[in-house]
Amino acid sequence: MIVAVAVALAALVLVSAVWVVTLKNLFRAALSLGLVLLGVAGLFIVLEAEFLAFVQILVYVGAILTLVVFAIMLTAKLQSPSPDVPASRQRLPAAAASLGLFAILAAATWPLGWPKAPSADAVSVAALGQQLVTTLVLPFEVVSLVFVAAMVGAIAIAAPRTPRAPAP
Amino acid sequence: MSPIPASLLLSHALFAIGIYGILTRRHAIGILLAVELILNAAALNFVLLGRFFGQAQAQAFALFIIALAACEAVVGLAIIISLSRNAQTVFADHVRLLRG
Numbered sequence: 001m002i003v004a005v006a007v008a009l010a011a012l013v014l015v016s017a018v019w020v021v022t023l024k025n026l027f028r029a030a031l032s033l034g035l036v037l038l039g040v041a042g043l044f045i046v047l048e049a050e051f052l053a054f055v056q057i058l059v060y061v062g063a064i065l066t067l068v069v070f071a072i073m074l075t076a077k078l079q080s081p082s083p084d085v086p087a088s089r090q091r092l093p094a095a096a097a098s099l100g101l102f103a104i105l106a107a108a109t110w111p112l113g114w115p116k117a118p119s120a121d122a123v124s125v126a127a128l129g130q131q132l133v134t135t136l137v138l139p140f141e142v143v144s145l146v147f148v149a150a151m152v153g154a155i156a157i158a159a160p161r162t163p164r165a166p167a168p
Numbered sequence: 169m170s171p172i173p174a175s176l177l178l179s180h181a182l183f184a185i186g187i188y189g190i191l192t193r194r195h196a197i198g199i200l201l202a203v204e205l206i207l208n209a210a211a212l213n214f215v216l217l218g219r220f221f222g223q224a225q226a227q228a229f230a231l232f233i234i235a236l237a238a239c240e241a242v243v244g245l246a247i248i249i250s251l252s253r254n255a256q257t258v259f260a261d262h263v264r265l266l267r268g
Contacts (some may be wrong), residue, residue: 106180139188
């Protein structure tokens with residue numbers, strides 16, 4: 001049962017990931033990215049990481065995808081399809097490179113001796129929270145600093161350049 | 169048979185599809201979408217192996233990946249908005265101001 005669910009979610013993730021990189025219409029590609037993110041959230045639930053699944057839906061689907069769709073609509077007038085500007089480039093070398101990379105990664109991880117079953121119980125949210133405020137407290141705080149820096153930087157980059165008012 | 173190698177194949181495939189997207193997309197937002205695919209593949213790997221080896225820190229690192237992906241998307245989209253305003257283009261290979 002759980003294997004069937006995992007296989008279905010994996011198929012959903014793979015098919016919509018291919019849509020993300022091949023669809024010509026960028027808006028549809030962004031919506032397929034939403035499907036990928038929901039599929040990965042489902043896989044997190046299968047792997048008994050419920051908290052991460054909710055964070056994934058909240059942050060990725062709720063915030064990042066909305067932001068991406070807004071950016072696509074804001075720049076829509078610049079992406080008018082013209083015949084001399086193809087939507088993608090160097091397809092064959094890129095396909096060869098990514099297939100080669102996939103083969104290398106698969107060959108590196110497939111023959112390793114993996115355990116047949118989980119060696120421990122699922123990680124509880126309490127244990128995750130405890131890790132975040134004890135062992136990992138420094139990276140946790142650094143991430144919040146990065147958030148502030150990204151927010152200030154994004155506002156500074158994207159704000160319109162208004163001419164400075166002359167001093168009275 | 170262990171379920172780990174097959175699951176790893178899924179995240180490898182997600183990663184390779186993301187690389188393909190970065191190499192082929194000309195639209196800057198399309199490249200950003202492909203980067204999100206790659207970050208998701210990494211987070212999926214962390215959660216999978218953390219589940220099988222019983223490590224809570226793996227989930228914490230997947231959490232950090234999601235947080236940093238949010239920062240990356242915000243800054244990247246700000247750059248694209250600014251680019252579309254100043255250079256009147258959203259195609260990554262049209263921006264060649266710094267190319268000699």
